[in-house]
Amino acid sequence: MADDRLQRRADRLAAQIEALAQALRAGDVPEDAASQLLSQASAAVLLALRLELLIQRPVVADAPRGPLEPYIRLAA
Numbered sequence: 748m749a750d751d752r753l754q755r756r757a758d759r760l761a762a763q764i765e766a767l768a769q770a771l772r773a774g775d776v777p778e779d780a781a782s783q784l785l786s787q788a789s790a791a792v793l794l795a796l797r798l799e800l801l802i803q804r805p806v807v808a809d810a811p812r813g814p815l816e817p818y819i820r821l822a823a
Contacts, residue, residue, distance in 0.1 A: 753799060760792045 767788060771781040 757796055
């Protein structure tokens with residue numbers, strides 16, 4: 748169920764990036780500036796989705812811990 752929610756969020760964010768690309772084209776934004784902005788927006792989306800996935804993942808007692816694991820507290 749959580750995977751479905753994450754996929755829906757990813758789809759919404761991808762649609763927003765596409766809408767941004769269309770707005771930049773319609774606004775005659777220079778291609779190099781538009782490209783840089785879209786690259787940064789895409790990177791931000793990927794980081795947001797990765798963070799959401801890390802927060803959703805259950806912590807297993809004997810599992811190896813990643814660098815953020817000690818700072819993430821999940822409700823049971």
